[in-house]
Amino acid sequence: MTDARPDDHDLLDPDETPFSDFLGFELLLEEQDRELLGRVRAFMTREVEPIINDHWTRASFPHEILPGMAELGIAGLTYDGPGCPGRGALVNGLVAMEMSRVDPSIGTFMGVHGGLAMGSIMLCGSDEQRERWLPPMARMELIGAFGLTEPDVGSAISQGLATSARRDGDAWILNGAKKWIGNATFADLVVIWARDEDDGQVKGFVVEQGTEGMVCTKQEDKIALRVVQNAEIALTDVRVPDENRLQRSESFRSTADVLRVTRMDVAWQAAGCARGAFEHALRYTKQREQFGRPIASFQMVQDLLVKMLANVTASTAMNARASQLQDAGRLRDEHASLCKAHSTVRMRETVGWAREVLGGNGILLEHHVGRFVADAEAIYSYEGTREINTLIVGRAITGESAFV
Numbered sequence: 001m002t003d004a005r006p007d008d009h010d011l012l013d014p015d016e017t018p019f020s021d022f023l024g025f026e027l028l029l030e031e032q033d034r035e036l037l038g039r040v041r042a043f044m045t046r047e048v049e050p051i052i053n054d055h056w057t058r059a060s061f062p063h064e065i066l067p068g069m070a071e072l073g074i075a076g077l078t079y080d081g082p083g084c085p086g087r088g089a090l091v092n093g094l095v096a097m098e099m100s101r102v103d104p105s106i107g108t109f110m111g112v113h114g115g116l117a118m119g120s121i122m123l124c125g126s127d128e129q130r131e132r133w134l135p136p137m138a139r140m141e142l143i144g145a146f147g148l149t150e151p152d153v154g155s156a157i158s159q160g161l162a163t164s165a166r167r168d169g170d171a172w173i174l175n176g177a178k179k180w181i182g183n184a185t186f187a188d189l190v191v192i193w194a195r196d197e198d199d200g201q202v203k204g205f206v207v208e209q210g211t212e213g214m215v216c217t218k219q220e221d222k223i224a225l226r227v228v229q230n231a232e233i234a235l236t237d238v239r240v241p242d243e244n245r246l247q248r249s250e251s252f253r254s255t256a257d258v259l260r261v262t263r264m265d266v267a268w269q270a271a272g273c274a275r276g277a278f279e280h281a282l283r284y285t286k287q288r289e290q291f292g293r294p295i296a297s298f299q300m301v302q303d304l305l306v307k308m309l310a311n312v313t314a315s316t317a318m319n320a321r322a323s324q325l326q327d328a329g330r331l332r333d334e335h336a337s338l339c340k341a342h343s344t345v346r347m348r349e350t351v352g353w354a355r356e357v358l359g360g361n362g363i364l365l366e367h368h369v370g371r372f373v374a375d376a377e378a379i380y381s382y383e384g385t386r387e388i389n390t391l392i393v394g395r396a397i398t399g400e401s402a403f404v
Contacts, residue, residue, distance in 0.1 A: 019279070019282075020101075020275050020278055020279050020282075020309065020312055021316075022309055022312075022313050023313055023316075023317070025094070025316050025317070025320055026094065028090065028320060029090070029091060029094065033087060033091045036072075036073075036074070036087070036091065036095070037091075037094055037095060037098060039072060040072055040074060040095050040098050040099065041098055043068055043069070043072060044098065044099055044101075044102035044103070044106070045102065047065055047068055048062070048065060048102055048103055048106055049102050049103070051065075052102070052103045052105075052106070052227065052371075053365045053366070053368070053371065055226075055227050056103075056105070056226050056227055056365065056371055057226075057365065059220070059222065059226040059227070060227070061109070061186070061227055061228075061229050062227070063186075065106075066140060066143075069110070069140060070139060070140035070141075073085055073138075074092075074095055074110065074114065075110065075113060075114040075118065075137060075138050075139075075140050076114045076118040076119075076122070076134065076137065076138050077091060077092040077095060077114060078092040078115075078119075078261065078326075079118060079119070079122045079134075081121075081122045081130045081134045082130050082131045082134045082135050083134050083135025083136075083137075083138040083139070084118070084122070084134055084138050085138070088323075088327045089261075089264065089323040089324075089326035089327045089331075090320060090323040090324055090326075090327055092265070092268075092323075093264060093265070093267075093268040093319055093320070093323045094268070094320075096110070096111060096265050096268040096269055096272065097268045097269070097271050097272035097275065097316070097319075098272065099269075099272065100268070100269040100270075100271075100272025100273050100275075100276065101272040101273075101275045101276040101279070102276060103227065103276075103371075104225060104269060104272065104273045104276075104372065104375040104376075104378075104379060105225045105226065105227030105228045105375065106227065107269045107272055107273075108182060108225055108228050108269060108378075108379075109182065109183060109227075109228060111262060111265045111266065111269060112144070112145060112146055112182040112183050112228075113137070113140075113143055113144045113145075113183060113187075114137075115261065115262040115265045116144075116145075116146035116191070116258060116262050117137070117144025117145055117146050117183075117187070117189065117190075117191055118134060118137050118138070118144060119258045119261055119262055120146060120191045120204055120246060120249075120258050121133050121134055121137075121144075121191070121206070121246065122134065123248070123254070123257050123258055123261075124204050124246040124247075124248045124249040124254045124257075124258070125246050125247060125248065126246075126247035126248065129206075129243075129246065129247065133189065133206065137189070142188040142189055143183060143186065143187045143188050143189070144183065144187055144188070144189045144190070144191065145181055145182060145183040145184040145187035145189070145190040145191070145231075146181065146182070146190075146191050146258075147178040147181045147184065147190050147191060147192040147193060147207075147233055148161075148178070148193045148255060149178060149179055149180045149181070150162055150163065150176065150177055150178055150179060151177050151178075151179045151232070155384070155385060155387075155388050158202075158252045158255075158256075161193065161194070161195050161202055161252075162176055162177075162195070163175065163176025163177065163178065163192065163193070163194040163195065163235060164176055164194055164195055164196075164197050165194035165195065165196050165197065165203055165205065166196075166197045166198075167196075167197075167198065168239070170241065170242050171239050171240060171241050171242060172194075172205060172239070172240045172241075172242065172245060173237055173238065173239055173240075174192060174194050174205060174207070174213075174214075174235045174237075174238040174240060175235055175236060175237060175238070176194060176235050177232065177233065177234055177235065178192070178232065178233040178235070179219075179232050179233075180219070180230050180382070181216070181230060181231050181232075181233055182228050182229065182230050183228075183229060184216045184229070184230070184231035184233055185216050185217075185218045185229040185231045186209075186229060187209060188208065188209050189206050189207070189208060189209070190206075190207045190208075190209065190214070190216075190233070191204055191205070191206055191207075191246070192204070192205045192206075192207050192233075192235065192238075192240075193205075193255055201250055201251045201252070202249070202251060202252040202254070202255060203245060203246070203249050203250065203254075204245070204246035204249040204254065204255070205240045205244055205245050205246065206240075206244045206245075206246065207238060207240055207244070208244075211238055211239075211240070212238070212239070213235060213236045213237050213238035213239070214233060214234070214235055214238050215233070215234045215236075216231040216232075216233050217231055217232050217233075217234070218230070218231055219231060219232060222378075223374055223377070224374045224375050224376070224377045224378035224379075225375050225378040225379075226374075228378075256333070259383065259384070260331065260332075260333050260336050261326070261331075261336075262383060263336040263337065263339075263340045263383050263384060263389075264319065264322060264323060264326060264331070264336050264339060264340075265383075266340050266343075266344075266379060266382065266383040267315070267318075267319050267322070267336070267339035267340045267342075267343040267344075268319050268323075268343075269379055270315065270340070270343035270344045270346075270347040270376075270379050270380075271312060271315040271316050271319055271343050271347070273347050273351065273372050273375060273376050273379055274308070274311055274312050274315065274343075274346060274347040274350035274351060274372075274376075275312045275316075276368070276372050277308075277350055277351040277354035277355075277368075277369050277372035277373070277376075278305070278308040278309060278312055278350060278354060280354065280367060280368045280369050280372070281304075281305065281308065281353075281354035281357045281358060281369060282296075282305055284357065284358055284361070284367060284369075285301055285305065285357060288361075295357075301357055304353045304356060304357055305357070307350075307353060308350045308353050308354060311346040311347075311349060311350045312346075312350065314342075314346065315339075315342060315343040315346050315347070318338070318339050318342055318343070319339050319343060322335045322336065322338075322339045332396070333392055333396075334392055334393045334395075334396035334397075337384065337388075337389035337390075337392040337393050338389070338393045340383065340384060340389050341386050341389040341390055341393070344376075344379060344380045344386060345380075345386060347376050347379065347380070348376050348377075348380055351369070351372045351373045351376045352373070354369045354372065354373070355369055355370065355373050391403055
């Protein structure tokens with residue numbers, strides 16, 4: 001971090017920026033990027049927070065916010081492809097944290113659309129495919145989804161992917177099933193990863209919603225990220241033109257290249273989830289009185305608040321450094337995995353303490369913390385469990401692979 005300028009304290013006015021940015025990480029950004037972050041913060045606070053509990057309860061998605069999100073210009077924020085903002089990984093990470101600090105489901109929605117789906121096309125698509133799809137996706141005229149996980153395989157997907165692709169003239173025939181595919185119930189484009197029957201390699205295909213043979217069924221009864229519209233996808237003789245095969249995806253390594261980048265998104269989402277829970281808990285302690293004084297004045301409460309703030313700050317610091325490495329083209333798999341594993345563990349700890357501070361009120365949606373507690377459980381698992389990410393880091397530091 002550069003030396004503080006004389007006006008840094010003005011930039012960190014608590015009326016303008018979250019009080020949970022205790023060490024001023026936003027000051028790492030250029031002025032135009034801080035302005036963008038402020039617009040995202042205002043949008044999430046004014047347009048999303050007042051309605052999100054109702055949508056969470058009904059497990060519905062607030063489609064009415066999409067035009068406003070499109071105006072923010074944050075879809076595909078990291079990428080510098082056709083029509084994309086090209087603002088970089090650090091800006092993207094802080095925006096992802098900002099969104100998840102108000103609602104992790106909306107942060108996840110954007111992570112799937114702007115990270116996984118647009119990232120697949122940016123990193124694995126041809127120049128023509130980038131020109132065809134990225135600009136309307138950046139404008140959010142087309143919404144994307146990412147179909148990798150399957151009903152019978154999650155962590156072992158690199159070896160156990162069962163969805164097949166068979167070449168048939170100038171097209172491909174896809175058969176198989178996918179599960180936990182965010183945005184898929186309403187996405188215009190779904191990136192499907194399938195194994196080529198001829199060479200056994202995993203390839204990516206952009207399947208347009210409505211294509212005959214692809215059926216997306218909403219998954220019901222989730223207890224976490226209820227606003228995210230996850231789907232099970234059935235693929236039965238789905239015919240996809242070769243022009244929709246991602247031309248630079250020739251093996252599972254292509255998928256890993258996408259996941260390395262988006263795993264950082266999840267680390268930032270986890271920090272945002274923890275940050276949101278902490279902020280609501282802190283506000284509550286200043287308003288809630290017991291024994292004739294606010295509970296914020298109790299030593300045990302202050303102890304929990306400081307531990308929460310330390311977790312949020314440590315995760316933000318780790319993620320910020322990794323995002324700087326990403327911007328410099330030096331991010332490795334183990335870097336993203338360490339950030340994801342650390343941030344999600346600290347998130348789970350933090351939301352638990354926030355719920356503890358609120359006592360019985362912690363399970364009521366009106367105080368928001370309960371939503372963060374529930375949503376944390378999904379963020380903890382997707383894009384690589386703690387165990388898998390630990391093994392990736394362990395292999396990097398020991399030179400020994402402990403994978404089965």
